[in-house]
Amino acid sequence: MSHPVASMCRQRSSTPDQVWAPMLVNRPKRMSLSSSRVSRGGAARAPGAIVRRAGRSVKPRPRLDGRARARAVSRRHPILDFPREERMTYDIEIEDVEYLRHGDRPLLARLFKPRGSGPFPLVVELHGGAWCRGNRLNDSPINEPLAKSGVVVAALDFRMPPEAPYPASVADINYAIRLLKTRATALGSRPDLVGVLGTSSGAHQAILVGMRPHDRRYAAIPLPAGLPAADASVRCAVLCWPVIDPLARYHYVKKLKAGGPPYPEVVDRVLPCHDQFWQTEEAMAEGNPVQALERGERVALPPVLYLQGTRDQAHPRADLDRFVARYRAVGGEVELELFEGESEGFIIRNPSSPAAVRAVDKIVEFVRKRIW
Structure with missing residues (x-):
């Protein structure tokens, strides 16, 4: 299936240095990935050391001593073998890098x-925003604790309408x-x-990429010359309140709007974004x-780890149930975690709440279990 974006993507050309030049937020100078700032691991800091992070300093939580660390890494799933308060906590570094350029963008x-x-495991993280809003900074309440557990996280910006549709x-x-x-x-x-x-919407794109790693439209942008071949297959997918069926969600919010006010505020927030990103119901x-699975x-x-609150009005429960049933029916594994009384975005809105803390713990455990 052809799409104008695919042909546009193939016209892009750049060198490895151009597509991966780390740009520290607090340092305007661009640097090559091969510089000493990006190394494999790096020397461990003393407990309580100050780490520069995106223009500000933070004090990490204490780490386990060497004996406890050796005991942990000798086990298959170290993150699962300790009570939460005794798990390893890593110092982390945070920096922004340019990974791709479209024209001057x-x-x-x-x-x-x-x-x-x-x-370490490496997780590519995709923000929400109804496909039309948000950026790589949105989900730091998930990304920072995940990284401190011993996971490299790459939170992405990507093109959105009006710049480009699906x-x-x-x-x-x-x-x-x-x-x-x-x-x-x-x-x-x-x-x-x-x-x-x-x-x-980032979770929707996460599972779409995970299910279709070799789709020619999705893989239309070539890697720079000289880099080894690689595909987009992934070891696991963590879905936090995904728009798992865009077409069903579109019909759901249109029906709510047609009924007149009062209706959930999410209706006016997401309905225009469906039209801008997808443009047609056929694309949705x-x-x-869900429909890819139902089509065979x-x-x-x-x-898959699937997390959602029971009071989420932006992501219909019926769509969740259809996906979980079909994914399992064709041989996929889904761990479903429902959070009683929580609505959409509960981790991001209140990261210190018991539900958010439990959800992040589930994410950490799942990633380490599936990738370690």
């Missing part, structure tokens, strides 16, 4: 990197996964330790994880 990734010997953002994400695999060793990970995580049906499409089936 750079796309940035925010890297959250644990300091240590590795190799599937431009998915092509950017597919490219980023492939590029990160070629840079995984330098980041303290390995190409075979990559997963994906997203919130809301095509780029649709041959897809990859990475293990």
